[in-house]
C-alpha cells in the first residue's frame with residue numbers, strides 16, 4: 605500500500621503507507637519447487653516497496669505483483685530461468701503492486717495482466733490523483749526525515765534511536781527510488797478481471813486467483829497454490845502492522861476476508877510486506893484486531909455516539925501494545941496505520 609493512495613493530508617501522505625521501491629532491496633527465498641519469493645529486506649518504516657512472487661512452471665512463469673523495483677526483479681528472474689512470463693497478477697491497485705507492470709510488459713509483450721476489475725476505473729481516476737499527491741509531497745517528507753537523521757532528533761523531537769535511524773534512512777532511500785521510477789510511468793490496466801476465482805493450469809502447476817473479500821482495498825485478490833499450499837496475500841496481510849486507510853480500506857469486512865485466507869490452511873504465506881509467515885498466528889491476530897474494532901464501533905454507533913465520540917470510546921491501547929511492544933518505530937506505524945484510520949473505516953460500514 606502506499607501513502608498517497610489513502611488521500612491523506614500532504615504532510616502525512618508521505619509518511620503513511622507504503623510502498624516505495626528500493627535499490628534491489630530484496631532477497632530471493634524458494635518456498636516450493638519453482639516458487640520463489642522476492643522478499644523486501646527494508647526495516648519496517650513508513651515507506652515500503654512490495655514483495656513479489658515468481659511461479660516458474662513447466663513452460664512459463666507467472667508473477668504476482670509488480671513493485672517499483674521491477675527492473676531489478678526482472679533481472680533476478682532472468683538469472684533463474686529463460687522461460688517467458690505469461691501472466692502478471694496485481695493483488696490490488698496500489699503503486700507498489702502495479703507500477704512495474706509497464707516494465708514487465710516491455711520485457712514480455714505477450715504477458716497478460718490479471719487483477720480485480722475495479723483497477724480499470726481506479727488507476728486512471730483516484731489512483732492518478734493519489735499518485736500526483738505522492739509525487740508532490742514525498743520529497744518534502746523525505747527531506748524532513750533526512751533533517752531528523754542529520755540532527756539526531758526524531759519527528760517528535762526526541763533523540764533518535766538505532767531502530768528509528770535505520771527506518772528513517774530506509775524511508776529516505778525508498779522515496780528517492782519512488783521518484784526515480786514512478787513519475788511518467790504509464791499504467792498497464794488488467795486485461796483479465798477476477799471477481800471470484802480464476803484457475804490457471806500452467807502445465808502441472810495449478811494457480812488460483814481468488815477474491816476472498818475486501819479489506820485493505822476494494823480490489824484485494826490473493827493467489828493460492830493448492831498443491832504447494834503457498835499463498836500470496838497481497839496487503840490483506842502486512843507485517844509488522846496492518847496498513848489501513850480510512851477511505852480505501854474496509855475494516856468491517858477485513859476479518860471476513862481473512863476467514864477466506866484461514867480456510868485455505870496455507871503452510872506458507874507471502875504477505876504484501878514483511879517476511880514469509882510459516883504459521884497462521886499473525887493472520888489470526890489480524891483477524892481478532894479487525895473483528896474487535898468492528899464490534900466495538902458498531903456498539904458505539906448503536907449507543908448513538910458520533911464518529912468523534914466513537915474514536916474516544918474505542919481505545920486501542922491494548923492492541924497497540926500487542927503489535928508495537930517497546931518499539932518506537934512500530935508504535936508510530938500502529939498509530940498512523942491503525943489507530944488513526946481504522947475506527948473511521950469501520951464506521952463507514954454503518955453509514956447510510
Ligand SMILES: [Zn+2]
Pocket residue numbers: 605606696698820839847
Ligand atoms: Zn497496498
